[in-house]
Amino acid sequence: MTGTKSSKILKDKARASANKPAALGEDIDLKSYVSSAEEQPYQSDPAELPAKTKAQMLDAGVMLDDISQRSGTYIQMDNAPVHSSIKQEGIEVMAVSQALAKYDWMADYWWQAVAVDADKYTANVELNQHDGYFIRALPGYKTLFPVQACLYLAKAELAQHVHNIIIAEEGSELHIITGCTTASKRESGLHLGVSEFYIKKGARVTFTMIHSWNPEVAVRPRTAAVVEEDGLFLSNYLLMKPVRSLQMYPAAECVGENAIVRYNSILVAAAGSSLDVGSRAILNARGARTEIVSRAITTGGNITARGYIEGNAPEVKGHLECRGLILEDGGKIHAIPELKGNLAGIDLSHEAAVGKIAEEEVEYLMARGLSREEATATIVRGFLRVDIEGLPPLLSTELRRAVEASEKEVM
Numbered sequence: 001m002t003g004t005k006s007s008k009i010l011k012d013k014a015r016a017s018a019n020k021p022a023a024l025g026e027d028i029d030l031k032s033y034v035s036s037a038e039e040q041p042y043q044s045d046p047a048e049l050p051a052k053t054k055a056q057m058l059d060a061g062v063m064l065d066d067i068s069q070r071s072g073t074y075i076q077m078d079n080a081p082v083h084s085s086i087k088q089e090g091i092e093v094m095a096v097s098q099a100l101a102k103y104d105w106m107a108d109y110w111w112q113a114v115a116v117d118a119d120k121y122t123a124n125v126e127l128n129q130h131d132g133y134f135i136r137a138l139p140g141y142k143t144l145f146p147v148q149a150c151l152y153l154a155k156a157e158l159a160q161h162v163h164n165i166i167i168a169e170e171g172s173e174l175h176i177i178t179g180c181t182t183a184s185k186r187e188s189g190l191h192l193g194v195s196e197f198y199i200k201k202g203a204r205v206t207f208t209m210i211h212s213w214n215p216e217v218a219v220r221p222r223t224a225a226v227v228e229e230d231g232l233f234l235s236n237y238l239l240m241k242p243v244r245s246l247q248m249y250p251a252a253e254c255v256g257e258n259a260i261v262r263y264n265s266i267l268v269a270a271a272g273s274s275l276d277v278g279s280r281a282i283l284n285a286r287g288a289r290t291e292i293v294s295r296a297i298t299t300g301g302n303i304t305a306r307g308y309i310e311g312n313a314p315e316v317k318g319h320l321e322c323r324g325l326i327l328e329d330g331g332k333i334h335a336i337p338e339l340k341g342n343l344a345g346i347d348l349s350h351e352a353a354v355g356k357i358a359e360e361e362v363e364y365l366m367a368r369g370l371s372r373e374e375a376t377a378t379i380v381r382g383f384l385r386v387d388i389e390g391l392p393p394l395l396s397t398e399l400r401r402a403v404e405a406s407e408k409e410v411m
Contacts, residue, residue, distance in 0.1 A: 026245045026274060028218050030120070033159035033190045035128050037078040040154065046075055046083045053152070053183065059241075060179025061210040061401075062150040071175075072135070074149040078158055079130030090141025090172075092134065093149075096165055099134035109165055113196040113224035113253075121220045125161045125194050132164040132194070137172035137203070146208075149178040153217065156187035164195040168203035168231075176205070180219075181212040188216040188244075197225035199233050201256060208236040215242040215272055223248070229256030229285070235263050237277075242270040242301075249306065251280040254288035254316075265294040266384055269301025269331065278306025278336070283316035283346075290317075295384060296324040298331030308338045311346035320350035325357065325383055 043049055046064040049057075054064050057075075067073050067085070072093030075083040081095040092099075100106050116126050133149045153160050168174045182189055191213075199205050205225075213219060225233045233252050252261040263279035281290035292307045309318035324333035337350040357379050365375035385400075 026218070026247070028121075028190060028220065028245070030124055030159065030190075033157055033188075034155075035079075035159050035161070037155040037158050039080040040077040040082045042081075043075070043083045046073060049075075056181045056183060056212070057150050057152065057179060060150065060181040060212040061177050061208070062148050062179040067148075069145045070148050071143040071145045072147040074133040074135070074147075075152065076131060076133070076150070076162065077152045077154050079161055081131050081133075084133075088141075088144055090138045091143060091147065091174075092136040092138070093147055094134050096132040096134045096163055099165065106165070109167065109196060109198060111196075113198065113226050114194050114222050118222060121192050122194060122222050124159075125163055125192050125222075128159070128161045129163060130161050132162040134165050135174065135176060136167040137169060137174045139169040140171045142173035143175045146175040146177045149176065151178070151180045151191070151193065153180075153182040153189045153191060153213075155189075156184055157189060159190040159192060162191070162193040164193070166195065166197045166205065166207070168199045168205045170200040171202045172200070173204045174206070177208045177210070179210045179212065182214050182217055185214050186216055187214070189218075191217065191219045191221075193221045193223075195221065195223040197223070197233060197252075199225060199227045199231040199259075201228045202230045203228075204232040204234075206234040206236070209238070211237075211239045211243070211246075212241045213243040215270070216244050218245040219243060219248070221248040221250070223250035225250075225252040225261070227252060227254050227256065227259040227261060230258050231256060232260045233262070235261075235279070237263075237265045237267075239275070239277075240266065240268040242273050243275070244272070245274045247276040249278045249280060251282065252290070253282040254285050254290070257285045258287040258289075259285055260288070261290040263290075263292045263294075265296075265305075267294065267296045267303060267305070269296070269298045269303045271300030271328070271330065273301035275301065276304040276306070278304075278308065280308040281310070281318060283309070283311045283318060284313055286313050286315050288313060288316045291319050291321075293321045294323070296322070296333055296335075297380065297383070298324070298326050298328065298333055300328045300331045302332045304334045304336065306336045306338075307350070308340070309348050309350075310340040310342070311348055312342050314343065314345045317347045318349070322350075322352040323383070324354035325380070326355070327357070327380070
């Protein structure tokens with residue numbers, strides 16, 4: 001049985017300030033969306049999905065024609081799973097409804113890192129619970145290839161309700177790439193996603209999330225992670241396609257000594273998009289460390305980039321970095337870095353900068369034979385290339401591919 005040792009930690013600590021998102025962003029009228037859709041047929045071979053659907057999923061980093069380089073795959077369309085499979089011993093991938101039926105200890109994790117009453121969106125997920133993914137690495141097992149998951153919004157005007165549980169048992173290693181996308185290019189929709197991460201002693205989790213929505217979709221993820229002694233949680237978030245409204249403020253709490261949390265975000269807001277995005281790290285154990293880095297570009301949309309680090313234990317270290325680039329008039333970037341230290345012996349720092357492309361940089365490249373457009377594109381490309389320490393080579397390649405595929409649209 002698992003979960004017993006962590007249960008007390010989670011109940012005593014994880015539901016503290018770290019898991020309560022602020023009331024930020026546009027207030028969504030939940031009554032404007034339907035909550036049910038016709039279930040799609042289960043696909044034992046995800047390569048048999050329609051070509052258009054697979055192309056949309058590929059834009060979000062999910063590969064279905066060849067899953068040999070994946071340790072497991074989970075696909076959910078609207079509110080029902082249509083595929084789950086595993087390719088490696090020691091790794092579990094299934095619908096969360098299956099995990100709830102299979103393991104009585106799931107109560108030790110269900111709504112423990114994220115509070116069900118955190119806001120109206122979390123409450124709505126519970127009241128309209130459908131499914132989500134359960135991903136787990138057994139003690140000592142390490143993924144050879146990433147696990148991939150896709151949350152696909154197929155029905156127009158639907159509220160998609162998702163609750164995910166991710167557990168890395170002691171000494172294990174999980175690499176996950178998850179893509180969220182929609183079938184329609186213009187129809188409205190709502191994505192409500194709760195994700196709870198539990199990283200046990202000495203475990204490592206890298207989680208790369210790629211969002212590829214449309215200009216009429218509203219998105220409200222609610223995510224929290226609990227990191228135990230010597231654990232690592234590395235979270236990468238990429239949004240380079242238009243979205244109507246996004247509000248997310250994931251939090252991680254270090255409850256074990258020398259736990260490490262890193263957040264990396266790459267955000268692009270097109271005209272009409274409103275992004276309120278941030279990350280929080282609560283350092284509650286000696287020697288815990290965190291780094292929060294974000295790159296934000298607006299081509300006409302609005303971005304609020306938040307970051308929060310709180311130090312509550314001796315010898316903790318944290319750094320927060322936010323850089324924003326305004327490419328078009330009418331776009332706005334509001335950077336809000338926050339640090340809170342509650343005792344002596346901590347080391348927290350931040351830097352934030354918002355501006356435009358420096359003319360001297362453009363002229364420097366033009367003097368070497370580039371056109372103004374080429375020079376600008378080169379600078380933007382360099383701005384978006386964030387070197388992420390500790391990312392496995394395959395995931396690094398996937399993230400780079402996703403950025404490169406979207407760069408032309410940004411320009």
